[in-house]
Amino acid sequence: MIELVNITKSYDGKINVIENLNLKINKGEIVVLIGESGCGKTTTLRMINRLNEPTGGTIMIDGEDYTKMSKIELRRQLGYVIQKVGLMPHLTVGKNIEIIPELKGWDKQKRKDRAYELLNVVDLPPEEYYDRYPHELSGGQQQRIGVARALAVNPDIILMDEPFSALDPVTREQLQKELLRLQDDLGKTIVFVTHDMDEALKIGDKIAVMKDGKILQYDTPEEILKNPANDFVEYFVGKDRLWKSPEMLRAEDIMHKTLVTIGQKRTPAQVIEVMKEKDMEFIFIVEKETSKPQPPIGYITRDNLRKQGSNNVKMADICNREFITIQHDAKMTDVLKIMEDKSARNLPVLDDDGNLIGMITTASILNLITKAVVGEEESQ
Ligand SMILES: Nc1ncnc2c1ncn2[C@@H]1O[C@H](COP(=O)(O)OP(=O)(O)O)[C@@H](O)[C@H]1O
Ligand SMILES: [Mg+2]
Structure with missing residues (x-):
C-alpha cells in the first residue's frame, strides 16, 4: 500500500502547488489521478517516485516511511512510464528494456530472456522487435516498449503519467484494454495520471479528482x-x-420511483378507478396501502x-402471481438481458428486503437512451 500523508509541495x-494531500492506494488497485x-498530478506522481521531494508530510510504502529507503533502490522498485516514452534512440528495443536489469547486475542471458518475455506480454513478437530501433516503431509500439521497460524488474508499483495521451484514439483504446489485461494477469499497483475522464472511468478502480493541488474527491x-x-x-x-456509461448504471438509477400500488383487499371497481385516474395499464398489489415499500404480491x-x-x-383472489423481478443494484446489462430474454416490458425493482421500490418499463429504457443521446437537460 502507498500512503501519502499530509503532503505539501x-x-x-x-x-504550495500541492496542499495537504492525503491519498491511500491499496495493493493491486489502479488509481487514477485526474x-x-x-x-x-505529475508533481504528485514524481513525489511517489522521489524524483521530487515533498516539502511537508510523509509517504509510506507498505507501512514504511519511504524517505528511509535508498532513493535508487526505491526507484528500481517502481516502474515509471511517461507520455513521451523516453526510449533511448541509439539503443535497440531490447537494450532499452534491459536498462534497469543491467543496472541491477543481471547477466546477459537473464536480461535477454526477460526482454523476450516482456515483448510477448505487450504483444510485440520479440523475434521481430528485439533488435529494432525506437524510430522504426509507431507511437503505439513505442509506448508498449515503455510499458515493457517499466515492468522489466517486476516492480510491485507502476507509475504512469499520461502514458497514452499522445496516441491516436484507436491505439489508445487498444493499450487501455491491454493495461487492464496486464493488471488482471500481474496484479500490480498502478498510479495512472490522465486528464481524460473517459480514460479514467475505463481503467480506474478508484479516481482522485484534483484541483489546485488538492484532492476534491477520491472514490x-x-x-x-x-x-x-x-x-x-x-x-x-x-x-x-x-x-453514457451503461456499465455504471444500476436498475435503481433508471427505474420509475413514483410507484402506485394497491392493497390486496381492494375490489375490481375501486382498482379500475385508480388505474383510470393515473392512466395505468397494470398495477402491483401489495398487502397494505402504506407509504412504506412492501413486497409485491402480484399484479x-x-x-x-x-x-x-x-x-x-x-385483488388477492384474482391477481397474477407470476412475475419476474430484479434487484435494485442489478447492472443495466442484466436488466436489458432479462427484458429481452423474458420479453418483459415491465420489471418490478426490489430492495434488499424484497420490497417493491420501483419499476423499469420500456419507457424507462427509452428515457435512458434519450438522455444518452440528447443530454439530461433536454430530456427532462
Ligand atoms: N519543476 C518545477 N518548478 C516550478 N514549478 C513547477 C515545476 N513543475 C511543476 N511546477 C508547477 O507546479 C504546478 C503543478 O504542476 P504539475 O504537477 O506538472 O501539474 P499537472 O501534471 O497536473 O499538469 C504547476 O503550477 C506547475 O507550473
Ligand atoms: Mg503533468
Missing part, C-alpha cells in the same frame, strides 16, 4: 459519476456522462379487470 518556497493541466468511478462531491467534480465529470392489468364479471372479489 512548494517549488519556490512561497506557493484534473486539469497544472493541478499537480470509485461509479460514486464519482453518481455522487460528485461538489460542482467542480460534477462539471469536470460532465453531467450527462452517467447516462393486475386493466384488461383482467374489465373481464372480471363480479365485483365481489378481492
Whole structure:
C-alpha cells in the first residue's frame, strides 16, 4: 500500500502547488489521478517516485516511511512510464528494456530472456522487435516498449503519467484494454495520471479528482459519476456522462420511483378507478396501502379487470402471481438481458428486503437512451 500523508509541495518556497494531500492506494488497485493541466498530478506522481521531494508530510510504502529507503533502490522498485516514452534512440528495443536489469547486475542471458518475455506480454513478437530501433516503431509500439521497460524488474508499483495521451484514439483504446489485461494477469499497483475522464472511468478502480493541488474527491468511478462531491467534480465529470456509461448504471438509477400500488383487499371497481385516474395499464398489489415499500404480491392489468364479471372479489383472489423481478443494484446489462430474454416490458425493482421500490418499463429504457443521446437537460 502507498500512503501519502499530509503532503505539501512548494517549488519556490512561497506557493504550495500541492496542499495537504492525503491519498491511500491499496495493493493491486489502479488509481487514477485526474484534473486539469497544472493541478499537480505529475508533481504528485514524481513525489511517489522521489524524483521530487515533498516539502511537508510523509509517504509510506507498505507501512514504511519511504524517505528511509535508498532513493535508487526505491526507484528500481517502481516502474515509471511517461507520455513521451523516453526510449533511448541509439539503443535497440531490447537494450532499452534491459536498462534497469543491467543496472541491477543481471547477466546477459537473464536480461535477454526477460526482454523476450516482456515483448510477448505487450504483444510485440520479440523475434521481430528485439533488435529494432525506437524510430522504426509507431507511437503505439513505442509506448508498449515503455510499458515493457517499466515492468522489466517486476516492480510491485507502476507509475504512469499520461502514458497514452499522445496516441491516436484507436491505439489508445487498444493499450487501455491491454493495461487492464496486464493488471488482471500481474496484479500490480498502478498510479495512472490522465486528464481524460473517459480514460479514467475505463481503467480506474478508484479516481482522485484534483484541483489546485488538492484532492476534491477520491472514490470509485461509479460514486464519482453518481455522487460528485461538489460542482467542480460534477462539471469536470460532465453531467450527462452517467447516462453514457451503461456499465455504471444500476436498475435503481433508471427505474420509475413514483410507484402506485394497491392493497390486496381492494375490489375490481375501486382498482379500475385508480388505474383510470393515473392512466395505468397494470398495477402491483401489495398487502397494505402504506407509504412504506412492501413486497409485491402480484399484479393486475386493466384488461383482467374489465373481464372480471363480479365485483365481489378481492385483488388477492384474482391477481397474477407470476412475475419476474430484479434487484435494485442489478447492472443495466442484466436488466436489458432479462427484458429481452423474458420479453418483459415491465420489471418490478426490489430492495434488499424484497420490497417493491420501483419499476423499469420500456419507457424507462427509452428515457435512458434519450438522455444518452440528447443530454439530461433536454430530456427532462
Ligand atoms: N519543476 C518545477 N518548478 C516550478 N514549478 C513547477 C515545476 N513543475 C511543476 N511546477 C508547477 O507546479 C504546478 C503543478 O504542476 P504539475 O504537477 O506538472 O501539474 P499537472 O501534471 O497536473 O499538469 C504547476 O503550477 C506547475 O507550473
Ligand atoms: Mg503533468
